[in-house]
Amino acid sequence: MSRSEYFIGLMSGTSMDGIDAALVRFNDEQPQLTHNLSHPWSEELKTRLAQLTSNGAISLKELGQLDILCGRQFAEAVCRLLEEAGIESSNICAIGSHGQTVFHHPHAPAPFSLQIGDPNTIAEQTGIAVVADFRRRDMAAGGQGAPLVPAFHQAVFAHPQRNRVILNIGGIANITILPAGGGISGGFDTGPGNCLMDRWVEKNTGSSFDHNGSWALGGEAHEPLLKHFLRDDYFSLTPPKSTGTEYFSSAWLAQKLHGYPSLAARDIQATLLHLTCDSIQKAIRRWAPDTGEVLVCGGGAHNDALMDTLSRQLGSTPVISTDYCTAAIDPDWVEAMAFAWLARQTLHGNPGNVPAVTGASHPVVLGGIYPA
Incomplete structure (x- = not known):
């Protein structure tokens, strides 16, 4: 050695x-x-x-x-x-x-x-x-200078038999697509991770983040608003692509909410949670349809509501923390x-x-x- x-x-x-x-x-x-x-x-x-x-x-x-x-x-x-x-x-x-x-x-x-x-x-x-x-x-x-972590993802999380997606949910969410046997077939920022939820919960409650998504769970996602969010041009761009909180910002959210003045704050939070999950699962379905499992790292791995919602949306594809794979790395x-x-x-x-x-x-x- x-x-x-x-x-x-x-x-x-x-x-x-x-x-x-x-x-x-x-x-x-x-x-x-x-x-x-x-x-x-x-x-x-x-x-x-x-x-x-x-x-x-x-x-x-x-x-x-x-x-x-x-x-x-x-x-x-x-x-x-x-x-x-x-x-x-x-x-x-x-x-x-x-x-x-x-x-x-x-x-x-x-x-x-x-x-x-x-x-x-x-x-x-x-x-x-x-x-x-x-x-x-x-x-x-x-x-694009981002994301840069996929090379490390390949080094530690590649699996000889399983097609994997490594999903990092920080302020922005990004995926790394690892085919079975080695190599990387792609990776990109899918859109907002925690950033919009964090800013909205802080504006309305003073908390810096929504612990376990409990505030979002008290609301109900508003489908027309969710569709309005998802019509943003970023989500339809072809990779390679990257973004940041200077794009998915408080100003972005305020502009998108114009025309929805009567929605309850918790319903908006629930909708933002679904925005994160929907944009992730749509990206995986489109660009990595043969994914065998999704390994999640970043702060979003601790948001139970987000993880549960994403698991439901991805159906039979397991969604687990990087804690529980063979490499066993703490998602934080x-x-x-x-x-x-x-x-x-x-x-x-x-x-x-x-x-x-x-x-x-x-x-x-x-x-x-x-x-x-």
């Missing part, structure tokens, strides 16, 4: 409910999660980030400051992880930092994706090399582990993108390396 290598993956999604830090050991076998933690954002910084991502308008001074402040928060997460795990920074090969996405615009004529969280700051404050800015090299090669830590894996790919000079997913013209080594 080869010597073990340790990498750290850092991930903060569109919900900004914390910075996920995962310490991952790599050897000849499956990568192993050896320690993990969720590091909270400071309330002030979280508020400033939420304002930025909600309206996209910011001064260069504010953007530069947020970049540094986010980098410091990422570094704090790493230092806390090392302390809790009882491991020295010298034992870590590199940190893979996704950064905090503040805008994703994969469309011509000048596609771009912007993540902040200065990797120079992380490297300086942790004493560990950092790999960051993963998305833009794929975009330079003609891809798949993405952070993926960026540890992507950092390792970069240091070893291996591609990290999947052109069949992103639309890039060829495989590329992702990210920039910021030495310790």
Whole structure:
């Protein structure tokens, strides 16, 4: 067996409910999660980030400051992880930092994706090399820069006999299509995951999310509104495609709700839950009709109402958490582990993108390396 290598993956999604830090050991076998933690954002910084991502308008001074402040928060997460795990920074090969996405615009004529969280700051404050800015090299090669996690999904979840779909439900939902025997036949963002439900429940109840979908369960999905949602052009686009919360935003929801003033708030929440499930199952039915099982990761895996609804819609196709497959990875830590894996790919000079997913013209080594 080869010597073990340790990498750290850092991930903060569109919900900004914390910075996920995962310490991952790599050897000849499956990568192993050896320690993990969720590091909270400071309330002030979280508020400033939420304002930025909600309206996209910011001064260069504010953007530069947020970049540094986010980098410091990422570094704090790493230092806390090392302390809790009882491991020295010298034992870590590199940190893979996704950064905090503040805008994703994969469309011509000048596609771009912007993540902040200065990797120079992380490297300086942790004493560990950092790999960051993963998305833009794929975009330079003609891809959409997203989703990037499918390569990791293939590495850990491919099955010799089963056609699988790996479904990540974060703020945005995305799928990876893994045919039996290896390879990836596709993958893309299906549309909103938790983002619209989170914003609606917070607006109406003050809660940051709908625990187990219980608030949605108290309402009834409104079929005409659901059909209105699903007529949005994004859902009919042919992959490769990707999106973000700058598209499926509070403004998007407000515009779609115009003309439905009398609907109860909980009925709208129930309809949003069905929007997430319907858009996912329609994508699977159309682009992966031979799917044998769906493995779910991300925060949505804990929403019982969402999982039950999706299971009913997919009928005989099992819908299970990644906890319960052979690889047995906690659904909360798949993405952070993926960026540890992507950092390792970069240091070893291996591609990290999947052109069949992103639309890039060829495989590329992702990210920039910021030495310790």
